[in-house]
Amino acid sequence: MKKTTTVAFVRVEGTLVDRGVLSASVYIASNGQGLTERLLRLGQVALTAPVYGLLGQNDRVLANRLAYVAARGMSEDRLAVLGEEYFEDILQERILDSGMDLLRKAKAAGHKIVLLSEGIEQFTRPLVAHLAETLDIDELPESLVCNVLELRAGEATGRLLDPVVGGHDSGRWASQYAQEHGVDLERSVAYAAHGPDMLLLAAVGNPCAVNPDYTLRRAASQADWPIMEYTL
Amino acid sequence: MASISINHTYAGKHVLLTGASGFLGKVWLAMMLDRVPEIGCIHVLIRKKGLRPAVDRFEKMVGSSYAFKNLHERFGEELSAYIAQRVEVVEGDVSLPNFGLEESVAQRLRTQLDLVVNCAGLVDFNPDLRDALGTNVNGGLHAAEFVRSCQDAALLHVSTCYVVGNRSGMIEEEVHANYAPANPDFDSEAEFTDLQQTIDDVTAELESSESEEELKQEVLDKIRRRGLDESNATLIRNMTHRQRQQRLKNRLAEEGERRALAHGWPNTYTYTKSLAESLIARRADGLKYTMFRPAIVESALSYPFPGWNEGFNTCGPLSYLMQTWFRHLPAKAGNPFDVIPVDLVCNAIAIAGAALMLGEHRPAYHCGTSDRNPLTIDRACDLVSLAHRKHLRKSGSSAMERVVLSRLDGVCVEGEHLLSVPNIRSVSRGIVSTLRGLSERVPAKLGKSMDEWASATEQADRQLDVVEKMLDLFRPFIHDNRFVFRCRGFQEHDVEEAAFRFEPESIDWRHYWMNIHIPGLRRWSYPAIEGKRVETYTPEVAFVMPGPNQAQADATATHAKREVG
Numbered sequence: 186m187k188k189t190t191t192v193a194f195v196r197v198e199g200t201l202v203d204r205g206v207l208s209a210s211v212y213i214a215s216n217g218q219g220l221t222e223r224l225l226r227l228g229q230v231a232l233t234a235p236v237y238g239l240l241g242q243n244d245r246v247l248a249n250r251l252a253y254v255a256a257r258g259m260s261e262d263r264l265a266v267l268g269e270e271y272f273e274d275i276l277q278e279r280i281l282d283s284g285m286d287l288l289r290k291a292k293a294a295g296h297k298i299v300l301l302s303e304g305i306e307q308f309t310r311p312l313v314a315h316l317a318e319t320l321d322i323d324e325l326p327e328s329l330v331c332n333v334l335e336l337r338a339g340e341a342t343g344r345l346l347d348p349v350v351g352g353h354d355s356g357r358w359a360s361q362y363a364q365e366h367g368v369d370l371e372r373s374v375a376y377a378a379h380g381p382d383m384l385l386l387a388a389v390g391n392p393c394a395v396n397p398d399y400t401l402r403r404a405a406s407q408a409d410w411p412i413m414e415y416t417l
Numbered sequence: 418m419a420s421i422s423i424n425h426t427y428a429g430k431h432v433l434l435t436g437a438s439g440f441l442g443k444v445w446l447a448m449m450l451d452r453v454p455e456i457g458c459i460h461v462l463i464r465k466k467g468l469r470p471a472v473d474r475f476e477k478m479v480g481s482s483y484a485f486k487n488l489h490e491r492f493g494e495e496l497s498a499y500i501a502q503r504v505e506v507v508e509g510d511v512s513l514p515n516f517g518l519e520e521s522v523a524q525r526l527r528t529q530l531d532l533v534v535n536c537a538g539l540v541d542f543n544p545d546l547r548d549a550l551g552t553n554v555n556g557g558l559h560a561a562e563f564v565r566s567c568q569d570a571a572l573l574h575v576s577t578c579y580v581v582g583n584r585s586g587m588i589e590e591e592v593h594a595n596y597a598p599a600n601p602d603f604d605s606e607a608e609f610t611d612l613q614q615t616i617d618d619v620t621a622e623l624e625s626s627e628s629e630e631e632l633k634q635e636v637l638d639k640i641r642r643r644g645l646d647e648s649n650a651t652l653i654r655n656m657t658h659r660q661r662q663q664r665l666k667n668r669l670a671e672e673g674e675r676r677a678l679a680h681g682w683p684n685t686y687t688y689t690k691s692l693a694e695s696l697i698a699r700r701a702d703g704l705k706y707t708m709f710r711p712a713i714v715e716s717a718l719s720y721p722f723p724g725w726n727e728g729f730n731t732c733g734p735l736s737y738l739m740q741t742w743f744r745h746l747p748a749k750a751g752n753p754f755d756v757i758p759v760d761l762v763c764n765a766i767a768i769a770g771a772a773l774m775l776g777e778h779r780p781a782y783h784c785g786t787s788d789r790n791p792l793t794i795d796r797a798c799d800l801v802s803l804a805h806r807k808h809l810r811k812s813g814s815s816a817m818e819r820v821v822l823s824r825l826d827g828v829c830v831e832g833e834h835l836l837s838v839p840n841i842r843s844v845s846r847g848i849v850s851t852l853r854g855l856s857e858r859v860p861a862k863l864g865k866s867m868d869e870w871a872s873a874t875e876q877a878d879r880q881l882d883v884v885e886k887m888l889d890l891f892r893p894f895i896h897d898n899r900f901v902f903r904c905r906g907f908q909e910h911d912v913e914e915a916a917f918r919f920e921p922e923s924i925d926w927r928h929y930w931m932n933i934h935i936p937g938l939r940r941w942s943y944p945a946i947e948g949k950r951v952e953t954y955t956p957e958v959a960f961v962m963p964g965p966n967q968a969q970a971d972a973t974a975t976h977a978k979r980e981v982g
Contacts (some may be wrong), residue, residue: 216824218826219826262927
């Protein structure tokens with residue numbers, strides 16, 4: 186079968202918005218039901234944050250799992266409402282214009298855009314709906330790949346369902362995706378900002394490191410990948 | 418499973434509807450007129466109010482209630498004729514035998530009627546026992562007697578799921594002739610007789626000469642305190658009369674509550690509704706009937722439009738409270754909160770009525786959600802908080818509301834809680850007594866300020882008293898009992914028309930509470946709670962109920978047209 190589809194894999198955090206997982210978990214924790222619950226959840230996030238920083242480069246899957254423990258016991262209803270609020274209050278203001286330009290270019294080049302996010306569904310969907318409307322890409326919400334919180338009886342257990350987005354598995358995942366969807370990876374592009382995304386970038390023919398962290402910058406320089414820098 | 422067509426079953430049928438001026442009655446009437454144009458006639462029983470005849474009240478109701486908005490928009494200036502061809506307003510009162518109908522009207526109805534839908538009910542939790550007995554018990558009995566006197570009619574008696582009283586667990590769709598939750602030897606007929614006797618005894622007691630003398634003395638004291646004219650005999654007579662009425666009302670309300678609690682019901686409303694059910698079942702010989710028991714009837718899901726609501730209802734005061742600084746709702750997490758949208762209830766009434774006319778009915782139908790799509794009280798509490806949060810963040814009237822109040826969520830608390838209303842009240846009473854005590858021992862200026870603070874605290878305490886009493890009323894339903902109402906009766910009827918199906922599973926609770934119910938309450942119920950004027954509907958073309966002659970002419974013309982068609 187001739188592979189005709191080309192994809193632009195775009196990591197949301199760092200490329201399209203300058204807010205990450207910790208910001209969302211702080212928002213979740215500080216908006217629990219009742220003051221006592223908020224204090225307990227914030228305490229939990231405060232304990233998790235340094236560990237998240239330490240694990241960030243090495244085991245981002247575990248780091249993400251730890252970050253979302255803050256949502257444990259929170260109702261699905263509350264998470265849905267907070268997700269919408271988080272977009273309106275925080276994310277909308279943190280969308281990077283140059284990131285939007287990347288999406289426009291990818292669309293113009295005829296790439297199918299696949300967004301990858303470490304964020305949970307409830308917190309990522311409103312952003313993606315906004316992007317789809319602004320860029321007039323109807324299929325964008327369907328091609329979102331993000332983390333999913335386990336829910337039991339309408340409450341979050343605090344566990345992320347496998348596979349967890351954000352780890353070193355992204356390269357293997359991209360190859361599998363390409364096989365399933367008939368994607369020509371050699372002609373595809375990828376934009377990412379974090380060390381664990383190295384293998385994702387390595388999987389495509391046209392990788393680009395955007396606002397890279399220390400690890401990714403070093404890898405991009407060694408592999409001679411283009412590096413883009415932009416802020417709000 | 419037998420298939421039922423609502424349109425075919427009701428075509429050409431005559432239905433008598435009582436309680437049409439209530440929230441449920443209005444929506445059902447509007448829905449049937451809107452969706453079942455081939456219905457023979459709905460005879461709407463309305464009470465005369467003072468000098469205002471029933472027709473005037475009906476005219477005002479159709480001409481100003483949003484329940485009839487769809488009909489106004491659909492028919493415009495044709496609405497008067499459309500309704501006149503399908504509705505007959507009959508003046509009557511459910512608390513009177515034969516509904517207090519003129520004999521000629523009663524005689525005609527006896528030959529015409531196919532179905533009586535008895536929607537009339539007094540839904541106050543602890544009203545004057547005479548009123549509760551008149552509407553809830555006698556109303557049901559009169560409806561049953563009237564139906565029995567008809568040639569071929571059936572009775573759909575609208576009751577409530579909560580007739581079950583203080584009990585927990587799965588509640589079956591059954592009717593018992595002598596039911597009392599806490600009294601296995603309950604005899605409904607004896608209770609009914611005793612109840613009437615009690616009312617007579619209390620009335621006689623309060624009208625006795627000793628009581629009258631005591632009352633007169635109280636009135637004179639009041640007149641003196643207010644500095645009014647002690648020699649004004651008319652004033653004394655009027656005040657004594659008012660005082661007597663108030664005292665009788667309070668005594669009978671207390672008596673109703675006492676009896677209800679003694680037999681295991683949480684209030685007079687559920688007690689009298691249950692007593693009516695038992696008595697109807699006991700006297701049911703030869704009567705074709707069904708007990709229709711809705712749970713907590715709330716805002717419409719879609720008909721007449723999403724969010725339509727009227728009056729206080731159950732959720733109104735509770736959810737209103739949670740928009741204020743009140744935060745701790747005494748409720749047991751995990752208990753079902755059986756809310757059902759009014760339009761689904763109307764669909765269910767239409768189905769049960771059709772099944773009844775076809776003889777395929779069950780003795781009782783529960784109409785709720787706790788069995789098929791349960792919503793817990795803690796989830797409801799969270800959804801109310803989230804709905805208020807969403808509203809206040811954008812539309813709060815002050816920065817305090819937008820920033821602080823919007824983020825203060827209500828939570829369910831079980832049993833004693835540090836910030837429970839009784840605890841806050843006991844602290845406030847302590848503050849008042851300390852301030853009052855100190856005010857006499859400090860310099861006059863400071864003492865005056867302390868008195869003012871004490872008065873302000875007393876006023877706050879009075880408001881908390883109202884809140885505490887209200888929470889006590891709701892406590893049995895959200896804290897003490899864990900009801901699940903079996904709701905399988907409607908699954909036995911396969912309804913052909915999609916618009917009339919009863920499918921509580923289809924309710925998306927988050928969408929319902931956040932985008933339909935709470936916004937609906939905010940528009941229709943909260944103004945009433947705040948004592949403000951509630952918005953009324955103004956149709957483009959005013960509704961006028963044509964006189965009997967005109968209506969008769971129109972009806973004849975329509976029947977002729979239908980026959981030709």
